[in-house]
Amino acid sequence: MVEHVLVAPDKFKGSLTAAEVAARVSAGLGVPTVELPVADGGDGTVDAAVACGFTRVTLEVTGPTGAPVTASYAWLAAASAGPAPVAVVELAEASGLRRLPGDPEPLTATSRGTGELVADAVRRGARRIVLGLGGSASTDGGAGMVQALGARLLDAEGGELGRGGAALRELAKIDISGFIDISGVEFVVASDVDNPLLGAHGAAAVYGPQKGATPDDVVLLDGALGRLAAVATQTHGLLGAVEHDGTPRPMGVAGAPGAGAAGGVGFAALAFLHAEIRPGIEYLLELLGFDDQVQGARLVVTGEGSLDEQSLRGKAPVGVAQAAAKAGVPVVAVCGRRTLSDEELKTAGIEAAYALTDLEPDPARCMAEAGPLLERLAARVAADRLN
Structure with missing residues (x-):
């Protein structure tokens, strides 16, 4: 040969x-x-998967500012990639900075479109969903993503929260009674970010400024993400993410390496999708069959x-x-x-x-x-x- x-x-x-x-x-x-062609979970991950034999699935979803955008994910039904069917969802496709029509919206940008891509893949019958995180426009803790999957994020009066991380300051309850059925679906987060959700090394402090957040915005967003972690702990038993003396503590799921990825979408993937976080390029090389090639x-x-x-x-x-x-x-x-x-x-x-x-x-x-x-x-x- x-x-x-x-x-x-x-x-x-x-x-x-x-x-x-x-x-x-x-x-x-x-x-x-x-x-x-390869990728590490950020921009270009879907393109790389399609070039290696996956099929592109395209649909209209909610962009980071709430306006519709056309986005894609990669789909493979062949058993050669492991448990089939497999979907590769790239957050940047629906919720990335490149999807902003103009100026960044650090307080109100949403990850909802990513959740809509995930929901479509689940309904299509995916048994494994690889979620590539990178290039996010939002710092909403994945709130938009889980709302698209059927969770209701409610304020003290029972009203639905608006989009974006700042709205999480008013979060009082999370209702997942209408959450999409993900039983039997394996979720893998492909990301090389090891930041926790909160604090000096968290999603808002480290990545918020790249998305247009001012120093005051960073403080606001970190507190709002802390509120998300606290309510998720109270209502869903996530260990350790509690408030102490009014200050959010980056513990448990909120403190897990990678929880701060993509503006906190890593946290939502861990908390609501029970995802495993894997190094992006390492996992994608495995998925694309590098060892054989x-x-x-x-x-x-x-x-x-x-x-x-x-x-x-x-x-x-x-x-x-x-x-x-x-x-x-x-x-x-x-x-x-x-x-x-x-x-x-x-x-x-x-x-x-x-x-x-x-x-x-x-x-x-x-x-x-x-x-x-x-x-x-x-x-x-x-x-x-x-x-």
Whole structure:
């Protein structure tokens, strides 16, 4: 059998999808390849799953500001991916920053559309739902998501709460008598965020400013999320998330690593969906069949738009390198630019990195001409590594 090169990149954000990167690299290498576009649970996760054989399911759902948006999730009925059918729901598809029509709405943005995607997958018969968290526009603790799944979030007078995290200040009761039947459905959260829900390292404090929250907004949202955790504890027996002297304490489910992911959607997934949180790239490589595809490969080419410090924190290229190392296959990376040293790359399991900026120093041209430049870069990889 002819040895192949496994091409397993993430997207080049702003210029090429992961599938487009893989196709350009394959064209430039000029040798037998297997293309396996990957993602780490954030933007591009559905696209990567579709490129690997899943079917795209598209529907109109509620966007982060309440206006309708068209969003997709990935669907696979084949048993080869594990317990079937399987759905991959990417929060950014329905509730991401890229879905905002204008300015951010840190106090009122909702995760409701993500819940509508999940509900559709449940009704379609999914037995496993992978929830990729990343790029969220909201800090609502997943309140919108669970409302879309049939929970009622009520104030002291029994009225339904409005959308967004700020509304949770008035939460008095959670009624899940109308919650969608999720018995027999396994939920897996694919995320590399390990923040708790509350406090200095929580969803509001760490990620709220990225979504337009002012310092005062952060204080308000953290208190509102604390209220959600407290009421959920009182009404649903979630251990530890209690108020002490009027101050929310990040304990129990609220304090679990990953509860603060996607503005607190991680908390809702743990508390209401009984989800398991798994490292994003590690789990998605497993789901997409990386271990099978790397067998017999002579080289793995991975990559992403920017190889930098963030890449070392569980991003796709490092996850690919770690998985390839188990099979004893060397790894190189392609990227738009890189700030990591050769030593940092080698420590991460990447033998070398090839950047578009090596060919074209103008970043704007790198973005605009990423495809042709990537083919030229891949030819360099072939010359250096495959002769």
